[in-house]
Structure formats: C-alpha cells, structure tokens
Amino acid sequence: MMPSNCPPQSPLSRREFVSNAFALGAGAALPVRGAETKEVGRLGPIVGHTEETMSFLWMRAQAAGEYVLEVTPENGGAAKRIAAQAEAAQDLCLHWRVEGLEAGSRYRYRVLNGEMVIAGDAEQVFATAPKAASAGKVRLAISSCAKEDAGSRAVWKRMAAEQVDAVMLIGDTPYIDSTELEVQTRRHQEFAAVPEYQELLRNRPCWWTWDDHDFAGNDSSGLAVGKENSRLVFTRYRPQAAYGDGKEGIYTSFRYGPVEVFMLDARWFAMTEASYASPVKPSLLGRVQWEWLQEKLLASTAPFKLLACGMIWDDKENKELDDWGSYAHERKALEKFIGDHKIPGVIYVGGDIHASRVLKYPTQKAVGYDLVQFIASPIHNSTIPSLNVYHPDLVRSAVEPHVFLVMDIDSTVTPARLSAELVNKDGERVFAYQLDLSDLTPA
Numbered sequence: 401m402m403p404s405n406c407p408p409q410s411p412l413s414r415r416e417f418v419s420n421a422f423a424l425g426a427g428a429a430l431p432v433r434g435a436e437t438k439e440v441g442r443l444g445p446i447v448g449h450t451e452e453t454m455s456f457l458w459m460r461a462q463a464a465g466e467y468v469l470e471v472t473p474e475n476g477g478a479a480k481r482i483a484a485q486a487e488a489a490q491d492l493c494l495h496w497r498v499e500g501l502e503a504g505s506r507y508r509y510r511v512l513n514g515e516m517v518i519a520g521d522a523e524q525v526f527a528t529a530p531k532a533a534s535a536g537k538v539r540l541a542i543s544s545c546a547k548e549d550a551g552s553r554a555v556w557k558r559m560a561a562e563q564v565d566a567v568m569l570i571g572d573t574p575y576i577d578s579t580e581l582e583v584q585t586r587r588h589q590e591f592a593a594v595p596e597y598q599e600l601l602r603n604r605p606c607w608w609t610w611d612d613h614d615f616a617g618n619d620s621s622g623l624a625v626g627k628e629n630s631r632l633v634f635t636r637y638r639p640q641a642a643y644g645d646g647k648e649g650i651y652t653s654f655r656y657g658p659v660e661v662f663m664l665d666a667r668w669f670a671m672t673e674a675s676y677a678s679p680v681k682p683s684l685l686g687r688v689q690w691e692w693l694q695e696k697l698l699a700s701t702a703p704f705k706l707l708a709c710g711m712i713w714d715d716k717e718n719k720e721l722d723d724w725g726s727y728a729h730e731r732k733a734l735e736k737f738i739g740d741h742k743i744p745g746v747i748y749v750g751g752d753i754h755a756s757r758v759l760k761y762p763t764q765k766a767v768g769y770d771l772v773q774f775i776a777s778p779i780h781n782s783t784i785p786s787l788n789v790y791h792p793d794l795v796r797s798a799v800e801p802h803v804f805l806v807m808d809i810d811s812t813v814t815p816a817r818l819s820a821e822l823v824n825k826d827g828e829r830v831f832a833y834q835l836d837l838s839d840l841t842p843a
C-alpha cells in the first residue's frame with residue numbers, strides 16, 4: 401500500500417537510500433550525509449500476536465535478503481523453518497507467522513541469514529496462549545505513554561521482573577507527533593531500538609494500539625492529513641494478526657486463556673463520519689469498527705473481556721475533545737448493547753492522561769452490572785495532576801510516574817477473579833483493585 405500523501409517526486413528517503421546501499425553490496429561504505437545518516441542496527445526480534453497454535457515474530461533486518469525463522473519446541477521435537485524477505489520497500493521489516501504450535505507450550509527460536517545466525521540469544525523463548533477451554537491464569541502488563549528515557553526503560557525491566565505473560569501498550573507508545581513517513585519511521589525505529597524494550601518483548605507477546613501522539617499529534621482525530629502513513633508504519637513495526645478491516649484502522653483482538661482483549665482504534669475513524677449511535681453527532685469508533693466489536697463481543701466465550709484504547713472512557717474535563725466524554729452517545733450505545741445481550745465480564749481500559757485511576761460506574765440499569773474502568777499512565781516521568789479530576793465514581797487514583805497495571809486473571813477459582821495492581825518501576829504497589837466475575841454478571 402502506498403501512502404496517499406507521499407510527494408510523487410520525492411527523492412529517495414534516507415531509509416530507502418541506506419537500504420539500497422546495502423542491497424547493492426553488503427559491506428560497501430555508506431555515504432555520509434552528516435548526522436542524518438545514522439545507521440539503524442538490527443531491531444528485535446520480538447514476539448507479537450500469539451494464540452494457542454500460532455504466533456507472529458518480528459524483526460527489522462539491517463540489510464535486504466532472505467531471513468529464516470527457526471522455531472523449536474523447548475522440550476524437544478522437530479524445528480519449523482519459515483523464510484521471509486526483508487525488502488527496502490517494506491523498510492526491511494520482517495513478519496513471520498508460525499502455525500501448527502501447541503497451546504500453552506514454550507518454543508525457542510532463532511533467525512538465520514543463509515548459514516549465519518543473525519539472532520540466536522538463549523533468551524529467545526516464547527509461550528503460546530493457554531487453552532481457552534480450560535481454566536487458567538494469566539498475567540498481563542498494561543500501560544501507555546512511553547519514551548526512550550531511563551524511567552521508561554526501567555519500566556520495561558520491571559514488567560519483565562514481574563514475569564508478565566503478555567504486554568498491552570495502549571498508545572503514545574511512542575510519541576511521534578507527525579504523520580510524515582520519515583518521522584513515523586524514525587520514531588518507531590528509535591522506540592524499538594531500546595534494549596530493555598527488546599529484552600521484554602523477545603520472550604512474551606505484545607499488542608499495541610495508538611493514541612493521539614503516535615497516530616498524528618495532540619488531540620488528533622481521523623481527519624488528520626497523512627494518517628495513511630501512520631497506519632503503514634504501524635503495520636510494518638507492529639506484528640499483529642490484523643489491522644482494522646485490512647484497509648482502514650488498526651483495531652484488533654486476541655484471546656489469551658481466560659481473557660479476550662479488544663484493542664480499539666479510537667483515532668482513525670473519529671470525526672470522519674456521522675455516528676451510528678446518533679446521526680447528528682460525530683462517530684468515534686466508526687461503523688465498521690462498531691460492527692466488528694458487536695460481532696466479536698457476542699461471539700466471545702472469555703470470562704473477562706477488556707475493551708482497551710488510549711482514550712479514557714469519561715470526560716477529561718479540559719479543552720481537548722479526545723475522550724469518550726465527547727462521544728457519550730457511542731458509550732451509551734455500547735452499554736445498551738452489553739445490557740441487551742447480557743454480556744458478562746466487560747471491563748474498560750484507558751491510558752493517555754498521565755494519571756492512573758479506577759472508576760466504578762453505576763450502570764446496573766443499562767448494563768446489568770457496574771462497569772469498571774482502569775486507567776494506566778504514564779510509563780515515562782511526566783505526570784499531569786490536573787487530569788486527576790474529581791469524579792463521583794472514582795474508587796482509586798494516583799499521580800505517579802513510571803507505572804503500569806499488573807493484571808492477574810484467574811479462572812481456576814470460582815467465581816473467576818481479576819486482580820489489578822498499579823506498579824511502578826521500582827516494583828512498589830501504588831494501588832490495588834479486585835473484581836470477581838460475579839460482580840460483572842447481569843442479574
């Protein structure tokens with residue numbers, strides 16, 4: 401897919417230029433163009449979307465060519481080998497889709513280029529998702545708003561130390577503030593180059609969605625010019641199983657043992673069409689994403705269902721429009737849908753506001769139970785105390801840098817339980833909040 405707003409006559413980008421230089425002759429001296437020509441080393445490998453029997457692995461190669469991913473069961477058995485081509489036209493990003501795996505099993509992997517082992521660290525091990533049909537426990541790390549600073553790096557280390565099974569990054573991960581292809585590409589590279597980030601994600605899956613700063617800029621909506629570039633780079637750097645409907649948006653979902661997570665895209669479609677919930681108001685999710693979400697929610701058999709996006713699910717009460725408070729008509733439609741279909745276990749997750757909160761809404765009448773929202777932000781060091789506003793439904797809050805939620809979801813107990821702790825980079829527990837599935841079951 402070509403980005404629609406690329407100048408047709410633009411000279412080769414720095415990235416294409418460097419890639420071509422490699423393609424023409426590995427080892428040839430690179431022309432130097434001042435500070436601009438910083439060489440991008442190998443990025444990754446990291447683990448992306450992972451299910452019971454399938455996993456995506458990702459790497460950005462240093463040079464064009466064929467790269468073979470070799471995956472071997474940790475307990476022994478035959479290796480699978482999957483070849484992929486690193487091409488300059490795709491910014492040398494490699495996506496391998498590994499199929500035919502066993503649920504709840506561990507696999508070693510390495511990357512080869514011909515006879516040469518490109519990435520063969522002993523820590524390159526991942527586990528497939530536990531069987532959804534059996535009772536199980538999983539531990540997720542969830543947060544938003546990360547930079548490449550020492551504090552963010554300490555958070556990646558702490559997430560690994562907490563031995564989370566999977567990671568969800570829900571926007572401003574990273575900060576880009578541009579839809580230019582060059583800027584999007586450079587920022588994704590810089591973010592992916594952080595060693596602690598690579599170490600965290602080389603042995604557990606990650607899912608991402610974007611918020612305003614990685615999509616286009618502060619308080620941006622789907623009207624942002626050049627958003628096709630942001631989506632193109634996202635599809636290169638984020639190993640997901642699906643990106644929206646394949647043409648628009650980046651929403652996706654995954655089942656991981658006792659939880660199903662819906663990574664919503666609250667940017668691409670926002671303000672671009674009239675709302676499915678009210679024809680005189682703008683849409684947030686857009687009709688195509690709303691139809692997808694309804695279908696997936698109805699089909700879900702997971703005890704807990706997380707609806708995650710960068711935006712918070714209420715009003716920030718500042719001048720900005722990018723929150724569900726500006727689209728209350730769509731939140732109301734969603735809650736009516738959950739209530740009408742008696743869907744248990746739904747939980748809201750948001751980020752963005754550089755403060756962390758838990759809210760419990762009196763939604764008995766519409767939904768059949770009280771909905772809870774968890775807000776986790778920021779991974780970096782910059783908090784915004786003024787966004788930790790009064791709300792009658794607030795049950796926890798903290799204005800604390802370098803934080804993430806550790807969410808333990810356990811269906812081996814009855815009723816199934818979700819225990820969340822807000823943890824900082826030093827492992828300190830900032831607050832905790834627990835829910836039983838019986839709290840989230842319509843009467």
Ligand SMILES: [Fe+2]
Pocket residue numbers: 544545572613752753754778
């Ligand atoms: Fe942020």
